[in-house]
Amino acid sequence: MWAHLVQKSASVSRHHAGSALRGLFHLIYPPACAHCHVRVASHHALCAQCWGDMRLIDKPYCPVLGLPFAHDPGEGMVSPQAIAHPPVFDRLRSVALHEGVARHLVHDLKYRDRVDLAPMMAGWMLRAASVEIAACDAIVCVPLHRMRIFRRMFNQSAELARHVARQSGKPFFAEVLLRRKRTQQQVGLTANQRSLNVRGAFGVPAGLEDLVFGKRLVLVDDVYTTGATVSAATTALKKAGAQDVTVLTFARALAGPI
Numbered sequence: 001m002w003a004h005l006v007q008k009s010a011s012v013s014r015h016h017a018g019s020a021l022r023g024l025f026h027l028i029y030p031p032a033c034a035h036c037h038v039r040v041a042s043h044h045a046l047c048a049q050c051w052g053d054m055r056l057i058d059k060p061y062c063p064v065l066g067l068p069f070a071h072d073p074g075e076g077m078v079s080p081q082a083i084a085h086p087p088v089f090d091r092l093r094s095v096a097l098h099e100g101v102a103r104h105l106v107h108d109l110k111y112r113d114r115v116d117l118a119p120m121m122a123g124w125m126l127r128a129a130s131v132e133i134a135a136c137d138a139i140v141c142v143p144l145h146r147m148r149i150f151r152r153m154f155n156q157s158a159e160l161a162r163h164v165a166r167q168s169g170k171p172f173f174a175e176v177l178l179r180r181k182r183t184q185q186q187v188g189l190t191a192n193q194r195s196l197n198v199r200g201a202f203g204v205p206a207g208l209e210d211l212v213f214g215k216r217l218v219l220v221d222d223v224y225t226t227g228a229t230v231s232a233a234t235t236a237l238k239k240a241g242a243q244d245v246t247v248l249t250f251a252r253a254l255a256g257p258i
Contacts, residue, residue, distance in 0.1 A: 034117055035101050035108075044120040046101070055097040057128070057252070066092040067254065087227060089219070089234040089245045093129040095121070098223055098251035106222050106251050110156045118156075121250050122163030129218065132246040137215040138173045139165040142233050143202070145179045160250065161220035170218075176211050176240075177233055178203050202233045204240035213241030224252040 031040050033047035040047050046054070060072040062079035065087065069079075096102040105121060108114040126133060133139075141161035144152070158174060165172035180203050204212055217237060221230055230247045237245055 034120060035104055044116070050101045053101045055099065055102070057094050057096060064091055066094055066252070087234075088231050088238065089247045091132065092224060092227075092230075092247045092249070092252070093132060094224055094249045094252040095124045095128045096251055098225075098253045102251045106156075109159070110222060113154070115154060115159050118159040119163045119167075122160050122167060125160065125164055125220070125248055125250055126167050129246060129248045132248070133164070133168050133170060133218055135216060136170060136218045136244075136246065138171045138211070139168070139218050139220060140173050140176055140237070142219065142221040142229055143177050143179045157221045160222060164218070164220060164248070173208075173211050173217075176204055176208050177236060178205050199232060202236040204236055209240050212237055214243050215241075216244040216246075217242050218246045218248050221247070221249050222251070224249040226253075 029043075031043045031045070032038065033040050033050055034044065035046055035050045038047050038049075057066060057068050060069040061067055062069065062082055063076070064078050064082035067079045067081065098106065105117055109117045109121065139161050141155065141157040143158070144155045162172055162174070164170075179201055219230060219233060219237070221233075224230065224247065227247075230249075234242075234245045234247065
């Protein structure tokens with residue numbers, strides 16, 4: 001009995017100590033909007049104004065390419081783009097259009113080392129692909145070449161994937177995709193140049209094929225533009241025997257609804 005009381009007392013003490021530390025942290029670093037930095041109720045959140053400025057991708061959308069429809073065409077209807085140019089991946093899901101606040105969040109994570117944004121962004125990605133993540137065997141990410149990792153010190157896609165895996169309880173296979181070629185940066189390239197740039201750039205390392213073969217995978221990247229990078233990565237995964245690949249990005253470029 002005494003041992004139980006001592007244990008309970010210690011647990012209560014730890015709880016109060018943790019609450020005190022959290023209170024001190026909030027006092028020193030008051031919660032602020034992750035984009036505009038105005039005061040908000042909790043950390044890792046957006047203010048109402050910034051949240052309202054996000055163009056979230058909600059249904060109805062193409063079940064293959066995730067393109068938002070201007071009007072609901074009915075159950076099972078796919079976009080003309082998906083019919084004319086079927087992707088190598090099985091489906092694409094994204095949180096928001098790559099503009100405004102969403103674009104700034106991606107750039108802050110990628111170029112300003114705001115890795116603190118990754119848990120929040122991953123939480124939205126988890127909701128955007130909840131069905132696909134629930135059905136998958138593992139989370140993987142688009143890798144960077146080792147020289148780019150050396151310069152940047154982290155891979156933004158890996159940060160997002162790690163937090164998606166942590167929040168969903170799915171395993172994160174961080175090493176199953178390797179970037180074999182040191183490719184040119186995709187920014188500023190045409191769609192055809194992007195495709196040529198990353199062709200054959202990815203592969204599954206020898207000895208890790210069993211982690212891919214027959215598996216349903218969710219491939220995480222920060223932004224979907226032309227699809228060249230995730231298509232090349234998916235090709236490598238499918239070549240190694242992946243059964244199904246869902247591409248999941250935080251943002252995607254889009255000319256307009258269809």
